[in-house]
Amino acid sequence: MGSFDIYCALCSASLCDVEIGKKSEIQRRVRQRFIAEKIKVLEALQKRTKNLSTPDESFEEHRENTVGFEEIQGEGEEKLQSDEENSDEGEDGEVDGEDENEEEEGEENGQEDDHEYDEDNDEEDDEDDGHRSYDPDILNEESVKWLKTLHILGHNPTAQGPDKAFISGDGRYCDYVVIYTISQTKKLSDPNFPRNANHSLTGNFFSCYIYGGGDCPSNFPFHWCCFEILTRAITGSTATGNIDKDTLYRAMIGLSPPYAGRLMISYGDLIGVEQFWESVPGEEYAVTHPTIIPGFEEVLRTLILEKTFKATSPNSLNLTHKVKWDPFSTFPYDLLYSVLSFLPGDSILALMAASWPVYSLTRHPPFWKQLMYWGMPWFWELHKVIEEHPTDLDYKNLYLWLDTATVPKYGMDGPFLGIANRRRIWDACTQLAERYFSISPKPDKKTDEDFNSILQDTQIMQLPMLKYPQLDREIRTISKQLLHTLEELNSQPVTLEILWTSDGYLMGLTVSFGASCRVFGRAAATDGVTKHILPIESGDWITGFVLYLPEMYLLYDDDDAAVRGVNVIFKSGNQSIIGSHTGNCRPFIVSDNHCLVGLVGQTGEDEIISRFGILESPITESKEFSVHDAKLVLPSERPFAQRLLWGRDASQLELSNARSSVKRPIWNHPYVHVLPSSRTESVNDGVPDDLIPYQPFIWARVDLELQKLSQISAYMKTYKTSSGSMKCILGLRAAYTRRYWEPKRHVGEWPREDRMDEDPGEDIIHFEIDGPNSEYVVVVEVATRSFLKAIKFRTNKGREVCFGDQNQENWEETRPANGDIFTGLAASFRPLAEYARISKRDNRRIMSSVCALTRTITELK
Numbered sequence: 079m080g081s082f083d084i085y086c087a088l089c090s091a092s093l094c095d096v097e098i099g100k101k102s103e104i105q106r107r108v109r110q111r112f113i114a115e116k117i118k119v120l121e122a123l124q125k126r127t128k129n130l131s132t133p134d135e136s137f138e139e140h141r142e143n144t145v146g147f148e149e150i151q152g153e154g155e156e157k158l159q160s161d162e163e164n165s166d167e168g169e170d171g172e173v174d175g176e177d178e179n180e181e182e183e184g185e186e187n188g189q190e191d192d193h194e195y196d197e198d199n200d201e202e203d204d205e206d207d208g209h210r211s212y213d214p215d216i217l218n219e220e221s222v223k224w225l226k227t228l229h230i231l232g233h234n235p236t237a238q239g240p241d242k243a244f245i246s247g248d249g250r251y252c253d254y255v256v257i258y259t260i261s262q263t264k265k266l267s268d269p270n271f272p273r274n275a276n277h278s279l280t281g282n283f284f285s286c287y288i289y290g291g292g293d294c295p296s297n298f299p300f301h302w303c304c305f306e307i308l309t310r311a312i313t314g315s316t317a318t319g320n321i322d323k324d325t326l327y328r329a330m331i332g333l334s335p336p337y338a339g340r341l342m343i344s345y346g347d348l349i350g351v352e353q354f355w356e357s358v359p360g361e362e363y364a365v366t367h368p369t370i371i372p373g374f375e376e377v378l379r380t381l382i383l384e385k386t387f388k389a390t391s392p393n394s395l396n397l398t399h400k401v402k403w404d405p406f407s408t409f410p411y412d413l414l415y416s417v418l419s420f421l422p423g424d425s426i427l428a429l430m431a432a433s434w435p436v437y438s439l440t441r442h443p444p445f446w447k448q449l450m451y452w453g454m455p456w457f458w459e460l461h462k463v464i465e466e467h468p469t470d471l472d473y474k475n476l477y478l479w480l481d482t483a484t485v486p487k488y489g490m491d492g493p494f495l496g497i498a499n500r501r502r503i504w505d506a507c508t509q510l511a512e513r514y515f516s517i518s519p520k521p522d523k524k525t526d527e528d529f530n531s532i533l534q535d536t537q538i539m540q541l542p543m544l545k546y547p548q549l550d551r552e553i554r555t556i557s558k559q560l561l562h563t564l565e566e567l568n569s570q571p572v573t574l575e576i577l578w579t580s581d582g583y584l585m586g587l588t589v590s591f592g593a594s595c596r597v598f599g600r601a602a603a604t605d606g607v608t609k610h611i612l613p614i615e616s617g618d619w620i621t622g623f624v625l626y627l628p629e630m631y632l633l634y635d636d637d638d639a640a641v642r643g644v645n646v647i648f649k650s651g652n653q654s655i656i657g658s659h660t661g662n663c664r665p666f667i668v669s670d671n672h673c674l675v676g677l678v679g680q681t682g683e684d685e686i687i688s689r690f691g692i693l694e695s696p697i698t699e700s701k702e703f704s705v706h707d708a709k710l711v712l713p714s715e716r717p718f719a720q721r722l723l724w725g726r727d728a729s730q731l732e733l734s735n736a737r738s739s740v741k742r743p744i745w746n747h748p749y750v751h752v753l754p755s756s757r758t759e760s761v762n763d764g765v766p767d768d769l770i771p772y773q774p775f776i777w778a779r780v781d782l783e784l785q786k787l788s789q790i791s792a793y794m795k796t797y798k799t800s801s802g803s804m805k806c807i808l809g810l811r812a813a814y815t816r817r818y819w820e821p822k823r824h825v826g827e828w829p830r831e832d833r834m835d836e837d838p839g840e841d842i843i844h845f846e847i848d849g850p851n852s853e854y855v856v857v858v859e860v861a862t863r864s865f866l867k868a869i870k871f872r873t874n875k876g877r878e879v880c881f882g883d884q885n886q887e888n889w890e891e892t893r894p895a896n897g898d899i900f901t902g903l904a905a906s907f908r909p910l911a912e913y914a915r916i917s918k919r920d921n922r923r924i925m926s927s928v929c930a931l932t933r934t935i936t937e938l939k
Contacts, residue, residue: 423453
């Protein structure tokens with residue numbers, strides 16, 4: 079991933095230095111020429127866009143539909159236009175005079191300094207810098223300092239209490255990372271900011287926007303003045319403390335794809351937002367401070383007086399006779415007034431142009447005065463000025479003038495730069511505010527009674543155990559329907575929240591569709607409970623989970639385990655790992671042509687998830703899911719590879735013969751197949767079979783290794799029990815030809831060669847295989863009772879070996895499917911705890927059950 083700039087989440091402006099040009103005549107002319115050419119390009123593009131969007135109707139139909147739009151638009155604006163033209167002429171005259179003076183001064187200075195530097199090189203530098211720097215007559219280094227001071231909205235899963243989001247103090251930006259320096263300002267002292275036990279900072283660097291999983295929560299940078307604008311947009315006040323930071327964080331993360339540089343909202347037509355920020359001449363308004371505008375109220379008062387906006391009586395324009403039919407003609411004024419209060423200013427103007435009754439009812443000054451509050455909520459200086467001003471103002475023309483003067487527009491200049499930037503930021507903030515309000519937490523109205531009613535106790539007890547030891551108090555079955563219709567995936571933001579105990583064990587999952595929260599297990603992140611938030615992209619959905627449990631030693635009574643990590647698998651192919659992803663793993667994968675619609679499980683008094691299962695439903699034409707259509711797929715009904723708990727090596731198997739190829743897990747591998755086998759009888763040693771992992775022993779990960787395989791060996795030990803001697807397999811090993819680089823690989827326990835003589839009960843049996851001459855295993859036979867008794871391998875050349883006690887009556891024979899070949903075994907290990915005469919000091923984990931692995935081969939000589 080290359081380097082790139084990130085931008086303020088609220089205004090999309092730079093977070094670092096910007097380029098201010100020189101006050102040289104060359105640069106000035108370069109900037110003016112650049113701006114003029116860019117304006118022509120933008121106007122041509124706007125014209126083409128407008129032509130494409132013009133509806134297919136005749137000119138007469140268009141005039142009838144707009145009900146005299148030209149008359150309405152032109153009414154009362156002639157005087158305003160004349161005033162502006164006169165003002166522009168005066169300004170142009172001043173500029174021309176200044177140009178002449180500067181030209182003369184430039185010539186004199188050039189002649190005086192000719193002996194001090196190379197004028198040609200300096201002119202070339204000015205030419206180069208002129209089109210990538212801001213106008214120094216508009217901006218200076220002091221006026222853009224605000225861009226470099228920023229804060230972040232972050233998420234601290236370990237924060238105490240239910241709220242986890244925090245706002246940092248002042249920081250600075252460096253290559254998509256915010257370097258934090260603690261603020262002494264009391265209002266920024268956030269208790270949720272990550273700290274260690276000594277209340278000092280846990281780190282100084284915060285990556286922004288980027289997330290690689292739940293353990294790397296996203297952080298969102300912003301300028302404080304932009305946050306103040308957002309606060310006004312959400313709360314209508316300046317009280318930043320009234321913002322729900324957790325809701326805002328969820329809103330932002332739902333608008334932030336991986337490795338983004340800003341949110342997925344419209345920030346206006348900014349040209350400078352590229353891989354790195356570009357200081358584009360003519361775009362000075364985008365980096366002008368949006369809230370601190372010294373002396374602006376006085377400037378505004380002066381401009382209003384100079385423009386002579388004096389109130390006049392409404393004219394007698396009447397277009398009633400042109401109206402054929404208008405639904406607003408019967409609209410009561412108070413109802414229309416209420417409706418208009420919810421519309422932005424440009425929408426009100428469009429409605430007035432489209433409807434004569436609306437125009438007629440809104441032509442009086444009090445309405446236009448009120449419109450300055452409705453349509454310009456971002457213009458609080460104007461609100462203050464009109465409250466102080468006498469009532470004899472022409473509010474309509476004042477509104478129309480300000481509505482045009484404050485539009486953030488490329489190439490603009492003058493006193494409204496800061497207001498135009500604020501208006502642009504306000505528009506972005508209102509989009510974020512809509513998302514904020516849509517996901518403000520509200521409990522899901524639907525209950526789980528119907529789900530629980532269709533689940534039987536026998537089904538629940540078949541769900542795999544995820545916790546050891548199992549609690550026997552306050553056991554309760556929990557279930558939740560997560561998805562009601564497929565339309566929910568496209569109509570609103572979706573997030574997944576995962577809750578953990580203070581020790582890091584899984585307690586609950588919550589899926590939020592907008593404001594609807596669907597909770598499975600624990601809901602509140604209080605009392606030390608931590609929470610991770612994962613956004614789900616629009617249209618995407620969960621197709622499976624892989625749950626991670628720590629390895630248990632199994633030889634001691636104080637072993638314990640529960641889920642410490644979750645890998646969430648999506649329809650898009652994306653995966654997100656939250657929590658620990660080491661140890662053993664158990665997959666829960668949705669069946670083909672089905673959709674995940676819910677979860678079911680059990681918890682105890684500690685609220686840790688102890689059993690887990692997924693509810694799925696076929697996708698129907700209605701795209702709706704009923705609890706009665708949902709099916710709890712039991713382990714016995716799933717592919718055999720998805721029924722097992724797997725050791726850590728099972729999740730990374732080669733996909734192809736290329737050693738640099740991508741890897742896939744054994745339960746979702748297109749070429750490696752886990753063949754079903756009859757399970758061993760339950761062993762009463764206290765550890766459930768569900769929590770005994772299978773470890774893959776693969777002697778041929780790729781086709782080439784079949785030709786390099788030279789030996790399969792077994793490490794065994796004979797135990798004396800009350801039933802007699804028992805020969806147990808402790809491990810298996812594969813060896814390869816000498817010139818093959820692959821070292822010997824084994825599963826289970828394997829001794830050091832120099833210590834074999836220390837225990838006379840130990841033994842190693844080797845089975846030579848002539849892989850270079852195409853000898854390979856074609857039959858695997860297994861004899862089991864409560865434990866594995868023996869394994870037989872038979873090759874295509876009729877040779878055979880038996881590891882273990884070969885005097886068995888019942889053998890289970892396994893052969894590969896056509897086109898497949900045996901490439902290994904999957905074996906589980908557990909202590910021989912049922913034999914009381916074996917001390918724990920001498921006891922070890924022995925092979926208790928196996929299943930065969932095959933692979934679809936592509937080439938075999």
